[in-house]
């Protein structure tokens with residue numbers, strides 16, 4: 137008679153574990169005694185004790201091999217939000233997530249923790265201390281966000297206590313920290329091109345930036361609290377630093393910390409947004425003839441010029457969440473980790 141090996145509750149797979157958040161998560165899971173495998177389209181590092189399985193989330197057979205005797209899956213794979221490849225977002229975030237859910241159920245995985253995004257409720261206008269009760273954005277700011285909404289719905293709807301498959305979604309916001317490929321590198325690149333001189337709007341808009349270790353902490357708490365009798369099954373939780381900050385103060389602190397000047401000149405929000413919209417329209421009209429890639433997008437203008445900060449009270453109550461690294465300490469660690477991005481380096 138074939139014996140079915142009972143999955144060890146500390147055996148997990150991190151889908152997207154080669155990425156920025158994924159790698160920080162893998163490191164913390166190892167510290168906490170988990171046995172960890174990474175499933176990712178690329179292998180970006182080596183770590184003793186970690187098995188890497190290179191594969192595409194949309195490939196069910198590859199996933200089934202990776203998920204043998206695994207009880208817990210963290211799903212933090214996604215194409216980069218700055219991509220403009222709609223087909224890729226649809227394929228990975230929607231079809232790939234469906235495939236991952238099916239593979240988990242077929243392989244007997246008991247829990248899935250999804251990395252969603254607080255932006256699933258943001259449609260480009262102010263959000264102040266938004267709770268998880270806000271409706272999904274009816275006009276998401278971009279295709280990335282649209283597919284993150286679809287992805288979150290798929291994962292939360294798949295939660296089924298009778299089938300023994302439990303799910304939860306973590307919604308972080310503005311993740312930063314060592315090895316982040318987006319926030320600091322894009323900001324420095326803009327500064328190096330002399331375009332980080334302007335403040336969009338009056339500079340008073342408040343935003344959440346979340347240090348990566350806090351996001352990791354939220355994921356692990358969610359995984360450990362996810363049980364059939366827990367109120368967190370099938371729910372989404374905001375995870376932030378719980379220290380909303382003025383967007384331009386945060387940017388200025390990072391810029392000055394790396395030796396660049398802080399932005400000083402104010403430009404009216406609607407003027408800049410209108411220009412970005414016009415540029416987007418032009419690139420769209422010209423796209424059959426020229427392929428122009430611009431970083432000056434209406435989406436980035438909205439993110440830089442509106443309030444978007446979220447309450448993490450529900451995570452505190454249900455997950456026992458409390459940030460483990462303050463914003464000040466997070467900024468210091470981040471600045472230290474980017475010597476190559478300092479002015480003149």
Ligand SMILES: NC(=O)C1=CN([C@@H]2O[C@H](COP(=O)(O)OP(=O)(O)OC[C@H]3O[C@@H](n4cnc5c(N)ncnc54)[C@H](OP(=O)(O)O)[C@@H]3O)[C@@H](O)[C@H]2O)C=CC1
Nearest residue numbers: 152154155156157176177192193212213214251253310311
């Ligand atoms: N960074 C942020 O501020 C925020 C991020 N999030 C979410 O957090 C998660 C992690 O983000 P982050 O670490 O910043 O992103 P990264 O791009 O650093 O990590 C994502 C990883 O997933 C991999 N991947 C992409 N497509 C596939 C696929 N088809 N199969 C397997 N692996 C794949 C990527 O590979 P490759 O690089 O080759 O594409 C990459 O290694 C994402 O789900 C993102 O939506 C949510 C809120 C804020």
Ligand SMILES: CC(C)=CCC[C@@H](C)[C@H]1CC[C@H]2C3=C(CC[C@]12C)[C@@]1(C)CCC(=O)C[C@@H]1CC3
Nearest residue numbers: 217253255309310318319322323326436439440
């Ligand atoms: C004005 C300027 C050039 C700012 C540079 C920083 C931006 C690149 C970041 C500021 C807010 C960030 C953010 C994201 C990406 C990087 C920023 C635009 C996300 C879109 C990443 C993915 C998400 O799920 C939501 C994030 C919101 C904040």
